[in-house]
Amino acid sequence: MGRLFGTDGVRGVANADLTAELALGLSVAAAHVLAEAGTFEGHRPTAVVGRDPRASGEFLEAAVVAGLASAGVDVLCVGVLPTPAVAHLTGVLGADIGVMLSASHNAMPDNGVKFFARGGHKLADELEDRIETVYEQHRTGEPWTRPTGAGVGRVTDYVEGFDRYVAHLIAVLPNRLDGVKVVLDEAHGAAARVSPEAFARAGAEVVTIGAEPDGLNINDGCGSTHLELLRAAVVEHGADLGIAHDGDADRCLAVDAAGEEVDGDQILAVLALAMREAGQLRRDTVVGTVMSNLGFKLAMEREGIQLVQTAVGDRYVLESMKAEGYALGGEQSGHVIVLDHATTGDGTLTGLMLAARVAATGRSLAELAGVMERLPQVLVNVPDVDKSRVHTSQEVAAAVADAERELGATGRVLLRPSGTEPLVRVMVEAADIEQARTVAGQLADVVKSALG
Structure with missing residues (x-):
């Protein structure tokens, strides 16, 4: 299984990549992991859950709430509110978990699940990795520990969250x-x-x-x-x-x-x-x-x-x-x-x-x-190259050095491998847009030749 968590939670096409089953399982796993990490400190845990207005957020919210409550977490549903509102309310209400359902600037078919820890802070990478591990263990057959009776979580609409x-x-x-x-x-x-x-x-x-x-x-x-x-x-x-x-x-x-x-x-x-x-x-x-x-x-x-x-x-x-x-x-x-x-x-x-x-x-x-002058910035994506060699190739390094000499103090070059695709991003800034475009094109050609 590839890593589910990206730089901003788990995101994908709702009901295809991001299913109700996945949202429910991740929520239960998050509750178990944060309990093991001592986040709940022996008290009955509480979660704040919010979403953006996407249609898919309705069923995904239901899945997340069900997962948390089934793990013994009391849930405060704040409805449609911004991500920073969910983070803020998680902090001021003393909640142990915050969950936001959103795919941010992505198109409507996408959605995402983002977790916040106590205080309204994003989870550390190691906690996200642990949630994935626990989720995968359950998915492949390891049973959850499930509370019963009064141990299950209660669900409340927290309408005061907006004000x-x-x-x-x-x-x-x-x-x-x-x-x-x-x-x-x-x-x-x-x-x-x-x-x-x-x-x-x-x-x-x-x-x-x-x-x-x-x-x-x-x-x-x-x-x-x-x-x-x-x-x-x-x-x-x-x-x-x-x-x-x-x-x-x-x-x-x-x-x-x-x-x-x-x-x-x-x-x-x-x-x-x-x-x-x-x-x-x-x-x-x-x-x-x-x-x-x-x-x-x-x-x-x-x-x-x-x-x-x-x-x-x-x-x-x-x-x-x-x-x-x-x-x-x-x-x-x-x-x-x-x-x-x-x-x-x-x-x-x-x-x-x-x-x-x-x-x-x-x-x-x-x-x-006007306190700053925004210098022209050109970004060129170079696909289908070995991005792992972008910082070790002598040919690329020589081309970058030549470009930096040409641009001088009023220009800049940045080569960055994509985190999700087999491509290298070439960014050039210069005082003149045409010079930026020319240098960026020249560097893109070198990257394609040297790493392709």
């Missing part, structure tokens, strides 16, 4: 949003109710699009992966900014008043300066990934802020932040983590904080985002 999460978002804002007009694209996803409510309670004038989920339309031509509708709506309504979420609202991208995109790097730059001004940017450091735009790094250097870069993936950003005590980190894709207020990327919180900065300064989002 409790929104109240948390409002409470951590540095200032109100009065006088700010914002368009919110909810991707017909998990934040369709939460985000407009939070922005309105904070004082913003709110226009919503993509906020009518029907179980089938999540991420369909809208949200953070399709900014066209948001761009047009911001200009049409004369808004100060637009905010776009993905299906589970753990990420946020923005557009300014002219409809121009403001990506995760630019959002991080704006928030880094705001937090430093407020004395909240610990050690004057922000965490990004190796894919962070060079313009972001140069801007942070100019502003006297250190950039720590990790491997691609918000879990690696979070690991670095927790290990070193940093307060702010994120990815170009819009996963932004403000660790004092969230244990994972929170798209609604990020959008609120961005709008709060606009309100507090009286400056436009375009002006605020």
Whole structure:
């Protein structure tokens, strides 16, 4: 069996790859593993379970709840809420397990199961591996230990979760949003109710699009992966900014008043300066990934802020932040983590904080985002090559060295093997887009020749 857990839970086509049986079995296995790990500490365990609006989430939620309750876990069902809401509620309610059913920005046929440990934190790799092992043992014939009678878990609808999460978002804002007009694209996803409510309670004038989920339309031509509708709506309504979420609202991208995109790097730059001004940017450091735009790094250097870069993936950003005590980190894709207020990327919180900065300064989002110049970035995927040799091939190394000399201090080269496919990703940044394209094409040819 290949590893079920990816970088963000177990994900696949619902009812094909991700079946009710798999969701139920993984939930029982998670309960057993976390009990063995001492997480329950002798008390009756509790789980918080939420989902995005996908139609498949209805039966998968039933399977997860059944699995947990059959393992003796009391379940609080919070219904359709964002991933960061489930993580937050897991923490503040003192629950032992959090479960979110979502495939994030993926198309509707997909779904996923994501587990959180006590405190609302993602599971460590070793716990995920153990859950897989225990699940596979049961699947091949080893029986579960099953409670009976009063030992089985009880299931409760926790309707207070919505208001409790929104109240948390409002409470951590540095200032109100009065006088700010914002368009919110909810991707017909998990934040369709939460985000407009939070922005309105904070004082913003709110226009919503993509906020009518029907179980089938999540991420369909809208949200953070399709900014066209948001761009047009911001200009049409004369808004100060637009905010776009993905299906589970753990990420946020923005557009300014002219409809121009403001990506995760630019959002991080704006928030880094705001937090430093407020004395909240610990050690004057922000965490990004190796894919962070060079313009972001140069801007942070100019502003006297250190950039720590990790491997691609918000879990690696979070690991670095927790290990070193940093307060702010994120990815170009819009996963932004403000660790004092969230244990994972929170798209609604990020959008609120961005709008709060606009309100507090009286400056436009375009002006605020102008702290960094986003250098042209070209990404070329080179398929059907031996990706394991990308960092050992002398021919590839020589080509990279030549490219770096050509680009100088205002350019950058990154070669990265895909984690899931037999391909190498070639990324080139340069001050000039044509130069970036030319260098990227030349390097892709070398990778294909040397590793093909």
